Amino acid sequence: MAVKLRLARMGNLNRPYYRLVAAEESYRRDGRFIEIIGFYDPLKKPDWAEVKTEAVLKWLSRGAQPTDTVKRILAKAGVWSQWRDVQSGKADLKAVADARPRASLDRGRKPRPSKKAAAKMQKATAE
DSSP: OOEEEEEEEEEETTEEEEEEEEEETTSOTTSOOSEEEEEEETTSSSOEEEEOHHHHHHHHHTTOEEOHHHHHHHHHHTHHHHHHHHHHTSSOHHHHHTSOSEEEOOOSSOOOOOHHHHHHHHHHHHO
16 A cells, blocks of 8 residues: 555635645545645645644655655645654654644745736836
């Protein structure tokens, strides 16, 4: 049984949010899963993620492979560096597992105004 840490899409049309789940790789994307290990909402500013550190480290220690996107979320949340410390022997798994259970992710870029708002701002500065 090969376990993957991946995203399962939830929410409505044009309003997605995701669960971070541990699932067997043969399961469908939004189908069965073994355990929920966190949540990710890309629509909030800044991006918001809640990661259950203890559960993530448990699955990584059992050989679960994260997808690229989940790995990026874990890195921004600080869990991936903790896992690297455990792998290299710098930290103990039990000591690291009690770290911060929630994380707030910073957006990589500043929000831009819409075309309408930018035109209004440009008019206001011109006058």
